[in-house]
Amino acid sequence: MKIQIIGFGVIGQGFLRVLLKKKEELEMAGEDIKIVSITDISGTAYNDKGIDFEKALETVKNSGRIIDYPEARKISGLEAIEEIDADLVLELTPSNIKTGEPGLSHMLAAMKAGKHLVTSNKAPLALKFKKLVETAEKNGVEFRYEATVGGAMPIINLARETLSADRILSIEGILNGTTNYILTRMTQEGAEFEHVLKEAQQLGYAETDPTYDIGGIDTASKLVILANALMGMNATYKDVKTHGITRITPEAIKLARESGYVIKLIGEVKNGILEVAPRLVQVSHPLNVGGALNVAMLTCDIAGEITVAGKGAGAIETNSAILSDIISITGRR
Amino acid sequence: MKIQIIGFGVIGQGFLRVLLKKKEELEMAGEDIKIVSITDISGTAYNDKGIDFEKALETVKNSGRIIDYPEARKISGLEAIEEIDADLVLELTPSNIKTGEPGLSHMLAAMKAGKHLVTSNKAPLALKFKKLVETAEKNGVEFRYEATVGGAMPIINLARETLSADRILSIEGILNGTTNYILTRMTQEGAEFEHVLKEAQQLGYAETDPTYDIGGIDTASKLVILANALMGMNATYKDVKTHGITRITPEAIKLARESGYVIKLIGEVKNGILEVAPRLVQVSHPLNVGGALNVAMLTCDIAGEITVAGKGAGAIETNSAILSDIISITGRR
Numbered sequence: 001m002k003i004q005i006i007g008f009g010v011i012g013q014g015f016l017r018v019l020l021k022k023k024e025e026l027e028m029a030g031e032d033i034k035i036v037s038i039t040d041i042s043g044t045a046y047n048d049k050g051i052d053f054e055k056a057l058e059t060v061k062n063s064g065r066i067i068d069y070p071e072a073r074k075i076s077g078l079e080a081i082e083e084i085d086a087d088l089v090l091e092l093t094p095s096n097i098k099t100g101e102p103g104l105s106h107m108l109a110a111m112k113a114g115k116h117l118v119t120s121n122k123a124p125l126a127l128k129f130k131k132l133v134e135t136a137e138k139n140g141v142e143f144r145y146e147a148t149v150g151g152a153m154p155i156i157n158l159a160r161e162t163l164s165a166d167r168i169l170s171i172e173g174i175l176n177g178t179t180n181y182i183l184t185r186m187t188q189e190g191a192e193f194e195h196v197l198k199e200a201q202q203l204g205y206a207e208t209d210p211t212y213d214i215g216g217i218d219t220a221s222k223l224v225i226l227a228n229a230l231m232g233m234n235a236t237y238k239d240v241k242t243h244g245i246t247r248i249t250p251e252a253i254k255l256a257r258e259s260g261y262v263i264k265l266i267g268e269v270k271n272g273i274l275e276v277a278p279r280l281v282q283v284s285h286p287l288n289v290g291g292a293l294n295v296a297m298l299t300c301d302i303a304g305e306i307t308v309a310g311k312g313a314g315a316i317e318t319n320s321a322i323l324s325d326i327i328s329i330t331g332r333r
Numbered sequence: 334m335k336i337q338i339i340g341f342g343v344i345g346q347g348f349l350r351v352l353l354k355k356k357e358e359l360e361m362a363g364e365d366i367k368i369v370s371i372t373d374i375s376g377t378a379y380n381d382k383g384i385d386f387e388k389a390l391e392t393v394k395n396s397g398r399i400i401d402y403p404e405a406r407k408i409s410g411l412e413a414i415e416e417i418d419a420d421l422v423l424e425l426t427p428s429n430i431k432t433g434e435p436g437l438s439h440m441l442a443a444m445k446a447g448k449h450l451v452t453s454n455k456a457p458l459a460l461k462f463k464k465l466v467e468t469a470e471k472n473g474v475e476f477r478y479e480a481t482v483g484g485a486m487p488i489i490n491l492a493r494e495t496l497s498a499d500r501i502l503s504i505e506g507i508l509n510g511t512t513n514y515i516l517t518r519m520t521q522e523g524a525e526f527e528h529v530l531k532e533a534q535q536l537g538y539a540e541t542d543p544t545y546d547i548g549g550i551d552t553a554s555k556l557v558i559l560a561n562a563l564m565g566m567n568a569t570y571k572d573v574k575t576h577g578i579t580r581i582t583p584e585a586i587k588l589a590r591e592s593g594y595v596i597k598l599i600g601e602v603k604n605g606i607l608e609v610a611p612r613l614v615q616v617s618h619p620l621n622v623g624g625a626l627n628v629a630m631l632t633c634d635i636a637g638e639i640t641v642a643g644k645g646a647g648a649i650e651t652n653s654a655i656l657s658d659i660i661s662i663t664g665r666r
Contacts, residue, residue, distance in 0.1 A: 018498075018635055022498070025500070152633075152635070152636035152637055153639065154491065154495040154496060154636075154639065157495045158487065158491060158495050161490075161494055162487040162490045162491050162495050163487060163653065164660045165351075165355070165653050165657040165659075166653050283616055284517070284595075284616070284621055284622070284623035285622075285623070286619075286626065286642045288621075289617070289619045289640075290618070293619065295619070301354075302354075302355075302485070302650065302652060302653040303485035303487075303644070303654075304643065304644045304647070304650050305643065306485065306486065306641070307622075307640075307641065307642040307643065308640065308641045308642075309639070309640040310636060310637065310638065310639040310640065311636070311638070314637070316635060317635065317636055317637050319498075319635060320496065320499055320633065320635040320636035321636075322498075323498035324495065324497045324498040324499075327497045328497070
């Protein structure tokens, strides 16, 4: 299995670290995973016999640019996809909810070139899910995206494979770790939203521009992916009625708490309606998970309610989803 | 796929109901599931072209005995396994933790006859896991048992398939719905253990002889299955240090609650040690699920902690696990 990595930020670098850590295990399981190219904004490192993981990590650590890898060429992601021989493209560029680019073009080009696609980049799926799925089918390639929703939390493959006997009737969950962290801290400390947000930014839990998280846009994007992938809908993130958490006050949280509830930012898809909004959740309810955790509850036609929770982000953790997607594809070749 | 059902209590009858409900869906998915025999203690209904589900359910509803089905013979489960042509045996007899029988003999006979095995019967696995796995391998048949632990809660296939990139380092969970129901009621009402137990018995949530549940034996059996299946151990339920919930007082629960904790009966396997005991769990911790729910937290080497919760029992719900096991096998044939 020859893999191309497009986008080499924390997740891509984490992927190489996981492969290094799991080297023996993967070899024993008969998995032959070779990274033949790594592209970032500076260019593309390339070696048909396999990139040296440690050297690649060292290169970006030192210079921040993969073009400084010994065998590198000044070609873009699209060029790398078209010119370099590989079985699978791992698309890990940043999520851009306005256009889906550059991820969307990478994904379409990869599948048209007959390459399997694994990704953690949610925006293209939140905008053009149907087109991506149809392109995969037309070109006879696998398209897997467990890492786009909930980081390490297994949800897409869980519903499709482990719960293969069930139809999913509705989904609700906490799909954004930053807002969950902020609300958890506000609950524990009785602190103001702005205060906790600033702390979260200092700790690196929230971006300098936090709109994407606290406005509910990130949750909405993930909700759309779940609705499309697990319930056969054809929604885009613009179909989601979205409210953020900026207006939640410590008083509201305190009042809720006194009645045995917490306030959480919940994404829900039910009866064809997609909504993201702060909601009251009972303290002992499975959806009440604290810290930066993500959680999702699937209502299934036979199994009833199934809840799953896990780390919604993390350079290493997210690669659990990416690697399991890759292993599924190698197992089917 | 010709299936034999051995044991026709609530789960077996629920299985037929689920098949009736899912008939069209399964046909559309290309699943051809035919029940060729159903055995209970009275004998075996048999039809090579397929048992009539509604007639079989009607028969046991009226007389309580499958021998009253139009085409039935006075043969035992073992005889049915040996004499009747089928691809898969669904073993659903009651769990007997002392001997594992009659399930253990049924399972071994089925696999030796070259039949795949799916089961919800945990005792044989808690006693002779290694022998069962080896017998399956030797005879080239599939052996699947998602329903033995946690009813509808997906845990074994989740860890093995959805989390295929991860090694499981430890497991802890609430694996018995009856005790969780009792402790949740004690917490909500400040009631005494004996009082809630009596109510649970009247409502059918607890058996007339509740030792198996409240003594922790049921939890211990399931813990052994998880340790063996997901962590490569070779334990039997006698290796589990087991404490039940009979000594929990409303005062202890109240005290815990005042510090932000609840008391739960937790099964844990970690560093080769298996233990079942009441433990303090933080209110906002993912393991704090109420009612009769089951929950398990897997600590994984890449994904970190993954928690899953679902209905631990139920005539319909448990068949989500059974049917997904069967679908996995038909997909591989």
